[in-house]
Amino acid sequence: MDLRKFLTVNSASTTAADEANFSSSSSMDEPPAKKAKINSRKYSEDYLNYGFTWTGSVDTPLPLCVVCGNTKTNGAMVPSKLKRHLEKVHPSLVSKYKNYFERLITNSAKQSQKFEKAVRLSDKAQIASYEVAQLIAQKMKPHSIGETLIGPACRIMVKCMLGKEAETEINKIPLSNDTISRRIADMSENIAKNVHQKLNNKIFALQIDESTDISGKAQLMGFVRLINGDSIINQFLFCQELSGRTTGKEIFDCVDNFFKNSNFSWNFCTGICTDGAPAMVGNEKGFWTYAKQKNADIITTHRVYYTSRSFSSQNSSYGTNICFGRCDKNSQLY
Ligand SMILES: [Zn+2]
DSSP states (O other): OOTHHHHHHGGGGSOHHHHHHHHHHHHHHSOHHHHGGGGSOOOOGGGGGGTEEEEEOSSSEEEEETTTOOBOOGGGOSHHHHHHHHHHHOGGGTTOOHHHHHHHHHHHHHHHHHHHHHHHHHHHHHHHHHHHHHHHHHTTOOTTHIIIIIHHHHHHHHHHHHOHHHHHHHTTSOOOHHHHHHHHHHHHHHHHHHHHHHHTTOOEEEEEEEEEOTTSOEEEEEEEEEEETTEEEEEEEEEEEOOSOOOHHHHHHHHHHHHHHTTOOGGGEEEEEOOSOHHHHOTTTSHHHHHHHHOTTOEEEOOOBOOSOOGGGSOGGGGGGGGOSOOOTTOBOO
16 A cells, blocks of 8 residues: 555645745755656645545546546646535535545445456356366266256355355356356357367368267267467367268268368368278278369378277267367377
């Protein structure tokens, strides 16, 4: 806290002798540059009688009307001008005493504190909700676990450890099934948007792999490696269900449709990495063959160091939303 504020406010109550001593000593000790500051008008507690407090810097305080919030220039920091504002703008308050305006200041401070607290709590609750949604997605748990298990468990723990008041705060975190689902969709969309922006008209290498989930449905996953600024990054690109058999044509159509829907061009695809399955590397009907028909310069490699968790353990009912996370740090395209 800047104590000079109180020194300035109390200056009105200093005695004439003090002022004489001050002026004589300051004329000897203070450098000439500081004398200019003496010209700025200082605030006096008495000005509260006219409904004015102050704002701005200690050196150049500005009069602030506690009724309408109007701020005036430092030059208006004189009783006559402040009184005129009160009489003209707030004539009904002319007869009010100083303590009335003091109460106004106190109430206004309390209101702003309340408002700030409400905003802070709301923001925190939203952040907590997103964090929990991310955790649920990463752990591949049902969206309903937020309201059926995580929320109640949290409330019990917080109530036991921190008390009833903390439990009330925890209750403000939205964890319903729909909210979690929406949060995950939001984050998926955001990540997809970021990847699309990064990929826009830039060369990239594609790694794809297909797997079967626990319901027996074939899922095709795509990862990209691209140049982002000064570094090369790996990024999860898509997870699409293959409708029919996992043939080279089926896989190619799936990737090609994704490219078309995302406005990606095969011309920017410089490399493709897959496993050595015939559907991928087959000379006539493999995915590589179809891809090279789109861009003959694509370099193909069949070596996949796939270190992400096996997709077969995931439940397809979560759709692509569960796969919004970035590619595993150790994943390699080549
Ligand atoms: Zn006013």
